[in-house]
Amino acid sequence: MKVIIFTMAYNAQTTIERTIDSILNQTFGEFEYYILDNASTDNTEKIIFDYSRKDERIIPIHVNKNDPPNGGAFFHTIVNATNAKYIVWCDADDAYTPDFLEKMVDFAEKNELDIAACGYDKIDGLTGEIIKHRSLEQNLILYDQKFADEFIQYRGFVSYLWGKLYSVPFLKERQFTGTTKKERICNDSAWTLGIFKKAGRAGIYGKAMYQYYQYPYSLSHINIRASLSSYRDLLDVTKKYLESYGPISRLNEDFLYAIHLSLVEEAVSNVFVTKLDTKEKLELLEEIFRDPVWQDTLKREADPIFRNLAARKEFVADIKKRILLLSDIEIYFAEKQRLFKYFEIV
Numbered sequence: 001m002k003v004i005i006f007t008m009a010y011n012a013q014t015t016i017e018r019t020i021d022s023i024l025n026q027t028f029g030e031f032e033y034y035i036l037d038n039a040s041t042d043n044t045e046k047i048i049f050d051y052s053r054k055d056e057r058i059i060p061i062h063v064n065k066n067d068p069p070n071g072g073a074f075f076h077t078i079v080n081a082t083n084a085k086y087i088v089w090c091d092a093d094d095a096y097t098p099d100f101l102e103k104m105v106d107f108a109e110k111n112e113l114d115i116a117a118c119g120y121d122k123i124d125g126l127t128g129e130i131i132k133h134r135s136l137e138q139n140l141i142l143y144d145q146k147f148a149d150e151f152i153q154y155r156g157f158v159s160y161l162w163g164k165l166y167s168v169p170f171l172k173e174r175q176f177t178g179t180t181k182k183e184r185i186c187n188d189s190a191w192t193l194g195i196f197k198k199a200g201r202a203g204i205y206g207k208a209m210y211q212y213y214q215y216p217y218s219l220s221h222i223n224i225r226a227s228l229s230s231y232r233d234l235l236d237v238t239k240k241y242l243e244s245y246g247p248i249s250r251l252n253e254d255f256l257y258a259i260h261l262s263l264v265e266e267a268v269s270n271v272f273v274t275k276l277d278t279k280e281k282l283e284l285l286e287e288i289f290r291d292p293v294w295q296d297t298l299k300r301e302a303d304p305i306f307r308n309l310a311a312r313k314e315f316v317a318d319i320k321k322r323i324l325l326l327s328d329i330e331i332y333f334a335e336k337q338r339l340f341k342y343f344e345i346v
Contacts, residue, residue, distance in 0.1 A: 001109075002084040003031040003101055004168070008071035009092035010038040013047060015125075015213070020051050020058070022095035022211075028102040032084070033058045036074050039066040044092075072191075079171045087168050089161040093125065093213045100209040104165040107205045111141055114170040114199040117157045119208035125215040136206030143201045148245035152255050154204050155238075158196055161188040163210035166195070174198045186234040193241045216273075224270055224284055231263040235293065250303075257297045258306035261315075264288060264297070265308070268319060278326045282335045285323070289342035298343075316343045 005023055009016050016035075023033050035058060037045040045062055052058040063070055079087060086105065090096060100118065108116040119135035134156055142150060157163070174195075196202055239256055242248045248256075271284045288294065298316075302309045320340065323329065329336060 001030060001086075001105065002082075003028070003105065003165075004078055004082050004084045004087040005031055005033045005090060006036070006071075006075050006078060006087065007034070007090045007092050008036045008038055008068075008074070009040065009044050009048065010066055010068075011040045011042045011044060012092040013040075013043040015093035016044055016047050018095050019090060019092050020048075022098075023090065024051075024055060024057075025098045026096070026101045027099050028105060029057075031057060031101065032082075034061060034074070034078055035059070036061040036063070036070060038068070038070055039064055072187075079168055082168060084168055086165050087171070088165055091162055091212075093215070094162060095211045095213075097209040097211070101165075103207065103209065104205060107139070107203060108165050108167070111201065111203050113141075113165075113201050113203045114167045115195060115202040116165040116205060117154075117203070118163050118205045118210060119157065120163050120210040120212050121208050122212050122214055125213040131214065133208060135208045136204055139206050140204040141201065142196075142199075142203065145245060147196065147199075147202075148242060148249070148252065151242060151252050155255070155259070157204050158192050159189045160212070161192060162212070164192070170199070171195075186230040186237070189234055190237045193237055197241055197244050224267075224274055224276075225287075227270065228267055228284070228287060231260075231267055232291065232293070234263065235260050254300070254302040254306055254309070257300050257302060258309050260293055261297050261308050261312070264294060265315065272322055278328050279332060279335070281326060282323075282332055282339060285319075286335070286339055286342075289339065294342065319343070 007016075007019060007023075009019075012019075020033075020035070023031075035048045035052075037048055037060065039062075045060075048058070048060045052060045061074065075087075075089065086108065088101070104116050104118060107113070119133075121130050122132040122134075123129065124131055136153070140150060140154055142154065235256065238259065239248070242252055242256075267288055268285065271281050271288070274281065276284070297309070298312060300309065304310050308315070320343065323336060323339060
């Protein structure tokens with residue numbers, strides 16, 4: 001049984017060896033590994049081709065123009081051309097544990113899954129510190145109404161293309177295409193939810209077997225405005241996903257607001273650490289908080305199991321404190337007062 005692995009790389013000379021080694025060290029060896037060099041200007045292409053000379057399972061691809069949607073297009077092309085049973089995505093700065101393919105193929109086969117996802121560790125790329133560990137004590141099988149009933153349990157495992165084993169026959173049958181909306185940072189989350197929505201059976205393998213390395217120069221940190229619109233897109237996509245299974249339950253609706261608040265927290269954090277001046281930061285913060293969904297989030301009387309919603313007052317107090325600590329804040333007295341009005345209902 002053959003598995004296809006796909007990686008897209010751009011100027012990844014400092015990380016690509018870690019990624020490739022994690023694939024070559026798999027205990028399951030029946031795979032072909034396609035690595036796309038997306039017109040890198042560093043030594044990425046050379047590293048890929050050096051590895052391909054040592055291991056014939058590596059198939060290097062090179063394009064002459066850096067265009068991120070290339071990844072989705074090539075992924076889709078490979079799916080349509082291969083006779084492999086499964087396909088896997090791995091980012092060029094991340095890694096899989098050695099037993100990932102072995103565990104996931106066995107899990108998917110035994111449970112007849114269209115998609116299998118695993119847990120992961122989010123790692124600070126500069127320090128190596130684990131920022132978040134996501135796992136389940138027990139594996140989870142999803143089908144029919146369980147996709148809605150167990151949403152809170154598995155949502156955190158389906159936000160990314162990576163960390164998943166996709167059935168190639170399933171993808172071919174559903175005619176899934178690559179992502180195309182260039183400016184939307186949440187493309188992979190929207191695409192993955194779309195796949196889960198079409199799946200007959202999906203599963204979450206609880207063990208953390210993907211290592212996701214996060215860096216301060218990631219797109220969501222650099223392009224703040226694009227990330228803000230993406231957060232709103234993601235909330236809309238997630239709501240539509242749940243609606244496809246029928247009326248959204250009160251608990252899942254609470255969870256949508258908890259998701260929104262977590263995205264707001266991330267957006268606010270990115271604004272404060274960006275190198276923009278105080279005036280620009282205040283403008284971005286106002287863009288976040290004038291969103292009607294933010295007002296609804298503050299008003300919501302949600303189930304206390306959602307800890308971030310329960311701690312809204314503390315979150316708002318911290319934002320106010322950080323705003324007041326911005327340099328030259330007194331120059332922007334009117335902007336500050338306009339911002340604070342969005343917190344009055346707390």
